[in-house]
Amino acid sequence: MKLHVIHRTRYEYPAAVIESFNETRLQPSSADGQVCHAFLLKVLPSTRLSHYLDFYLNCVHFFEIPEAHTSLNIESSAVVSTVSHVLPPGQVTVPLSRLKECLAMEQCYDFLQGSKHVEIDTSVWRLAVDAALGEADVWQAAVKVMQFVHTDFEYEPAATTVNTPIAEVIEKRKGVCQDFTHVMLGMCRSLKIPARYVSGYLYNGPLDELEGAQASHAWCEVYVPDFGWRALDPTNNQQADERYIKVAAGRDYADIVPVQGTYRGAGSKKMTVEVNVTLA
Amino acid sequence: MLSRVANSLYWLSRYIERADNVARILDVNLQLLLDFRRLDDEHLARHWTPIVQSTGDEEDFFELYEEANGRTVTEYFVFDRKNPNSIVSSIAQARENARMVRDQITIEMWEEINRIHLLVRSDRARDLWQSSPAEFFHEIRASSCDLQGLIDSTITRNEGWYFLQAGKYIERADKTTRILDLRHETLPARGVPVLVNQTDALEWSAVLRSCSAWDAYRHIHGVDVGPRRVSQLLLLSPEFPRSVRYCVSELDSVLRALSGVPQGRFWNDAEKKCGRLLSELQFSEIGDIFASGLHDYLDHLQLQLNEIGEALFSIYIYHPFHEGFSDQQQQQQQQME
Numbered sequence: 001m002k003l004h005v006i007h008r009t010r011y012e013y014p015a016a017v018i019e020s021f022n023e024t025r026l027q028p029s030s031a032d033g034q035v036c037h038a039f040l041l042k043v044l045p046s047t048r049l050s051h052y053l054d055f056y057l058n059c060v061h062f063f064e065i066p067e068a069h070t071s072l073n074i075e076s077s078a079v080v081s082t083v084s085h086v087l088p089p090g091q092v093t094v095p096l097s098r099l100k101e102c103l104a105m106e107q108c109y110d111f112l113q114g115s116k117h118v119e120i121d122t123s124v125w126r127l128a129v130d131a132a133l134g135e136a137d138v139w140q141a142a143v144k145v146m147q148f149v150h151t152d153f154e155y156e157p158a159a160t161t162v163n164t165p166i167a168e169v170i171e172k173r174k175g176v177c178q179d180f181t182h183v184m185l186g187m188c189r190s191l192k193i194p195a196r197y198v199s200g201y202l203y204n205g206p207l208d209e210l211e212g213a214q215a216s217h218a219w220c221e222v223y224v225p226d227f228g229w230r231a232l233d234p235t236n237n238q239q240a241d242e243r244y245i246k247v248a249a250g251r252d253y254a255d256i257v258p259v260q261g262t263y264r265g266a267g268s269k270k271m272t273v274e275v276n277v278t279l280a
Numbered sequence: 281m282l283s284r285v286a287n288s289l290y291w292l293s294r295y296i297e298r299a300d301n302v303a304r305i306l307d308v309n310l311q312l313l314l315d316f317r318r319l320d321d322e323h324l325a326r327h328w329t330p331i332v333q334s335t336g337d338e339e340d341f342f343e344l345y346e347e348a349n350g351r352t353v354t355e356y357f358v359f360d361r362k363n364p365n366s367i368v369s370s371i372a373q374a375r376e377n378a379r380m381v382r383d384q385i386t387i388e389m390w391e392e393i394n395r396i397h398l399l400v401r402s403d404r405a406r407d408l409w410q411s412s413p414a415e416f417f418h419e420i421r422a423s424s425c426d427l428q429g430l431i432d433s434t435i436t437r438n439e440g441w442y443f444l445q446a447g448k449y450i451e452r453a454d455k456t457t458r459i460l461d462l463r464h465e466t467l468p469a470r471g472v473p474v475l476v477n478q479t480d481a482l483e484w485s486a487v488l489r490s491c492s493a494w495d496a497y498r499h500i501h502g503v504d505v506g507p508r509r510v511s512q513l514l515l516l517s518p519e520f521p522r523s524v525r526y527c528v529s530e531l532d533s534v535l536r537a538l539s540g541v542p543q544g545r546f547w548n549d550a551e552k553k554c555g556r557l558l559s560e561l562q563f564s565e566i567g568d569i570f571a572s573g574l575h576d577y578l579d580h581l582q583l584q585l586n587e588i589g590e591a592l593f594s595i596y597i598y599h600p601f602h603e604g605f606s607d608q609q610q611q612q613q614q615q616m617e
Contacts, residue, residue, distance in 0.1 A: 048539070162612040176612060177614055178612055214615060216615060258613075260608055264605055265606060269609055271609040
């Protein structure tokens with residue numbers, strides 16, 4: 001599937017601010033069959049963009065705007081070809097006992113630990129053990145966890161903020177895909193299944209048939225020995241197929257924040273975000 | 281890169297270049313004495329006073345010494361720690377700056393800076409100085425060449441490198457104007473002197489040698505040395521690597537490399553001032569400069585270079601107190617099918 005993504009972020013400040021330093025993780029990855037054919041990042045006020053690959057090999061663009069400005073516009077535009085990598089629903093993979101070997105693997109170690117937004121405590125662990133009760137297969141256990149999160153949690157946009165900890169989400173049983181993903185990460189890691197946070201976009205039909213606004217999306221990838229990283233979306237209770245565009249992966253949201261930065265200046269700011277995913 | 285680091289690299293490089301230039305000026309002027317027919321006090325004072333004036337240290341100098349002669353001037357410029365621009369002080373400052381950014385420079389550079397620093401402070405330096413000033417100056421110049429070569433061949437081309445280059449070229453351009461100013465008293469206030477006598481020619485060739493420009497000059501103009509051509513080479517030559525125009529042109533490239541702004545445009549004050557000065561040098565003829573007075577023009581150049589240095593400082597290094605940093609608001613990922 002060839003898709004075109006436009007992601008606009010606009011900050012407005014009540015008074016001029018200075019020395020704005022920002023990092024963006026907006027460039028779709030080119031790996032595992034997905035190809036990012038074109039990527040263009042526009043920043044206003046205009047400035048020089050630099051980029052580097054971070055620890056998890058996500059492409060990070062960064063820039064600074066030292067002079068005074070009252071608004072900041074960041075627009076990314078990408079053309080991406082995606083492929084579907086789904087496993088058959090009943091796929092039998094490897095037993096949970098083989099997960100021991102993951103702890104010694106460099107690419108898994110980080111994704112078995114607690115992280116900033118995913119604190120692993122007994123309440124998460126209890127949820128996980130209950131959800132995967134009686135399951136001996138790694139993949140099936142992960143799918144059970146996904147189904148549990150999907151059915152037990154209610155999708156409600158205003159219920160949480162970008163920094164809500166998972167303990168609060170578990171208590172309220174409400175949240176958005178970011179929270180769903182964090183809960184699922186916590187549960188999988190409690191079961192010793194390596195799990196990482198994936199940020200990206202989801203194409204869900206032509207614009208005129210859409211309900212509500214589009215935004216960036218988040219889902220999980222779990223590591224199944226011999227099968228590699230496999231994507232599961234707890235928000236929509238499905239594997240990520242060719243409608244999903246992967247941008248970045250990390251331990252949790254804090255590793256892949258699409259736009260983050262600091263500036264000098266006071267006052268409350270206003271942020272507007274607009275995402276469009278269309279067929280290219 | 282931290283502003284503090286940029287500042288240290290910039291000054292490290294400036295002080296190395298400064299020590300080098302002071303050594304050249306003194307070396308050449310000591311040698312020049314050999315060519316003089318008469319060496320009475322009046323002549324000597326007329327020879328040494330401009331050197332003190334050229335660095336802008338005249339007041340400080342006469343507070344410390346009664347008269348300008350070979351002994352006092354060389355003492356003041358070589359060993360006097362009360363003079364912040366003396367060779368010993370410059371090297372100490374270069375070392376102090378290098379020490380602060382020890383992790384940003386290479387071991388080879390650090391060892392050389394340390395070596396020359398310890399040497400000029402030692403008794404051996406005094407002995408060397410007593411027995412042969414020429415050898416002493418050669419040691420300083422060779423060390424500076426070593427350091428420039430080490431910077432060139434061991435430092436990664438990152439932002440730090442550009443600050444090292446900026447310091448070098450600003451200092452070099454400034455020192456070239458000051459060396460050229462040494463003989464301004466022998467010139468009329470406006471216009472070019474008609475006749476150049478033998479003593480004048482010797483002194484102007486000393487100016488050339490102070491800038492290591494003797495060979496470059498001879499290739500272009502032969503052995504006929506006069507103020508007009510010397511000034512032309514040291515101010516306006518686009519090819520000679522110690523000419524003011526060459527240094528300003530390199531400085532301009534460095535500033536652009538730092539900010540990423542293309543030629544012909546500017547983003548900050550330093551680029552604006554540097555670009556302006558470069559255009560002025562590119563579109564000037566030596567006749568125009570002499571018509572309005574060489575000394576005044578050199579003053580003007582020094583002023584411009586100082587302003588570029590100050591602008592560089594206020595853009596990249598100086599941070600006035602502001603309210604603290606705020607975090608940019610982060611967006612929640614909340615797509616729903």
